[in-house]
Amino acid sequence: MSAKIDTALPLEYQTEQNRMNILGFWIFLGAEIVLFATLFGVYGVLGHRHAGGPMQQDLFIIKDVMIQTMLLLTSSFTMGIAIFEMRRHQLKGMLVWLVITLLLGGGFLYMEIQEFTHYVHQGATMQTSAFLSSFFVLLGTHGLHVTLGIGWAVLLIIQLLQRGLTPVTARKTFIIGLYWHFLDVVWIFIFTFVYLAGLVS
Amino acid sequence: MEKTTKSFPISHVIGFFMSLLLTFGAAWVALQTSLPMNTIIWIIGSLAVTQAALQLYMFMHMNEGEDKAALTINILYAAFIAVVIVAGSIWVMFSGHSH
Numbered sequence: 294m295s296a297k298i299d300t301a302l303p304l305e306y307q308t309e310q311n312r313m314n315i316l317g318f319w320i321f322l323g324a325e326i327v328l329f330a331t332l333f334g335v336y337g338v339l340g341h342r343h344a345g346g347p348m349q350q351d352l353f354i355i356k357d358v359m360i361q362t363m364l365l366l367t368s369s370f371t372m373g374i375a376i377f378e379m380r381r382h383q384l385k386g387m388l389v390w391l392v393i394t395l396l397l398g399g400g401f402l403y404m405e406i407q408e409f410t411h412y413v414h415q416g417a418t419m420q421t422s423a424f425l426s427s428f429f430v431l432l433g434t435h436g437l438h439v440t441l442g443i444g445w446a447v448l449l450i451i452q453l454l455q456r457g458l459t460p461v462t463a464r465k466t467f468i469i470g471l472y473w474h475f476l477d478v479v480w481i482f483i484f485t486f487v488y489l490a491g492l493v494s
Numbered sequence: 495m496e497k498t499t500k501s502f503p504i505s506h507v508i509g510f511f512m513s514l515l516l517t518f519g520a521a522w523v524a525l526q527t528s529l530p531m532n533t534i535i536w537i538i539g540s541l542a543v544t545q546a547a548l549q550l551y552m553f554m555h556m557n558e559g560e561d562k563a564a565l566t567i568n569i570l571y572a573a574f575i576a577v578v579i580v581a582g583s584i585w586v587m588f589s590g591h592s593h
Contacts (some may be wrong), residue, residue, distance in 0.1 A: 316565070333579075481546055
């Protein structure tokens with residue numbers, strides 16, 4: 294651990310190690326952007342191949358999509374507030390907002406699982422058509438990221454309760470915040486190019 | 495990058511309301527107008543990019559820290575590669591083999 298602590302900076306930036314970890318996580322997010330781009334590319338190419346199966350308009354329900362979008366969008370906002378509270382050194386406020394974020398994220402995940410099971414019951418599975426294969430892979434990868442993010446944040450909350458707010462736990466929280474906002478950014482593009490574009494008649 | 499002493503996260507609230515506005519705006523353009531498909535895709539695509547930039551600056555603090563130039567270049571490069579992958583794949587698969 295670097296001994297040089299610059300107390301003029303927010304906790305998460307105070308050590309060289311912290312600054313390097315945050316920079317490294319941004320580079321990871323760059324790679325994640327490219328990962329999702331390949332999946333969007335596949336959906337863009339195969340999204341019109343319905344193979345006689347259901348089309349976008351037959352499956353998507355705009356009301357449910359809007360609820361999912363609101364849940365994730367609001368959770369990105371509450372995660373932002375958690376980081377804001379962290380910079381005010383308010384551990385309690387930070388934990389409250391983190392828990393609210395996770396509840397919203399859990400709600401999103403519940404809606405998505407409901408949506409997928411509904412599709413499968415309608416006979417729209419991954420094997421039905423190229424459209425549905427690429428749809429489930431793109432949305433499944435995003436949903437998996439949300440699931441991992443929730444598990445990761447739960448572990449972090451335990452650590453915050455045990456160790457309190459230190460430069461190390463602050464850096465970890467900041468990084469998970471970046472991850473969570475990134476998932477919302479990916480969802481904006483899924484909402485736009487999968488759901489809205491699929492529902493334009 | 496300031497050590498926050500303010501008690502109200504005004505920039506977060508503004509960012510959140512702008513995100514809501516862009517989301518409902520995109521839904522309205524896609525579902526309530528009868529513009530041509532291509533026009534709609536361009537409009538809602540631009541709204542999505544705007545909203546992504548909003549998240550990066552207002553929630554992810556991309557414009558702060560000593561590495562902000564490196565961060566911006568990294569994300570812009572990733573976005574460039576993303577556009578090449580998506581637009582390139584679609585272009586090759588839809589117009590490439592008709593010639």
